[in-house]
Amino acid sequence: MISIDRVDHLVLTVADVDTAVEFYRDVLGMEPVEFPGDRRAVRFGEQTIKLHAASELVEPTATHPVPGSANLCFITSQALADVQEHLRNNEVRIEEGPVGRTGSQGPITSLYLRDPDGNLIEIARYDEE
Structure with missing residues (x-):
């Protein structure tokens, strides 16, 4: 048996990396990062989402990598009313x-909202006990 400690990174296949970086930076407050070979990603906490353009996939890759096929949940400590206001302000x-x-x-x-590729994004807050 092996033991998995945490998620290090995820890879999203996107139509346009610049558009994805702008959304995750401006709307979700993630930090853009660059990797060797002109690869780009966004980081939050100790996790990274690597962004691969559908037109320039990096091997090895998922069996059917297509933009808009992910469903991700992010946890926030902010009040959801503040999150809703921020989303409205960013249209x-x-x-x-x-x-x-x-x-x-x-x-x-x-x-629940969608990123520019149509991925379903869930922003959640743990309920108070």
């Missing part, structure tokens, strides 16, 4: 929420 449509869900550590309240 980002909220698909659903706030709505109760279950996170990996217990009950959460979530907002």
Whole structure:
């Protein structure tokens, strides 16, 4: 048996890396980073989302890498009312929420939106006990 400690990074296949970086930086507050070989990503906390253009995939890759096929949940400590206001100010449509869900550590309240590629993005806050 092996033991997995945490997620280090995820890879999103995107139509346009510049557009994706702008969204994750400006809307979700992530830090843009660059890697050797002109590879780009965004970072938050100890995690990174690497952004691969659909037209220039990096091997090895997923079996069917296409923009818009991911469903990601991010946890915030901010009040969801403040998150909603920020999304409205950035003209980002909220698909659903706030709505109760279950996170990996217990009950959460979530907002759902989409990134420029159509990936479903859930921004959630753990419910107060």
